[in-house]
Amino acid sequence: MRKLLNKAQMEMVKVMVKGRAILTGNSGEGMVDSAVKILISIVIGALLLAGLYALFGDVILPTLRQRIQDMFNFSGGVS
Template sequence: MRNMFRKVNELRIGKITAIKTAVGNNRGEGYIDTAVKILIAVVLGALLLAGLYMLFGDVVMPTLNERIQEMFNYAG
């Protein structure tokens, strides 16, 4: 009987130690940190893409179309 109580106590102490080690472990990167980094990257990428789209749509493409039409204008 005494041997059984000793084994149960050792098992309990082992589990408590494992839980304390797991909870106290601060290695690695958390899921929240990774999610925030991904969200920031997506938002910055979308802003950059929208800015480039506006630049090409309003500034570059009309100027390019005008120059191409001037190059192939055979009337003079």
């Protein structure tokens, strides 16, 4: 009877040690960090792209268009 109780107690200790190892393990922590880094880089890239698109649409292209028209409408200074 004592042998059976000792065996049951040892099995319970094994289960507790296994459970503690599972609960204290941090094996998935690197995956979460990588996912957060990827999301941050996507958001920053989208903001940068939107800023460049707005800059080109509102500032650079109208100025460039006007300069090209001015070059082709150049009279040459000859009267």
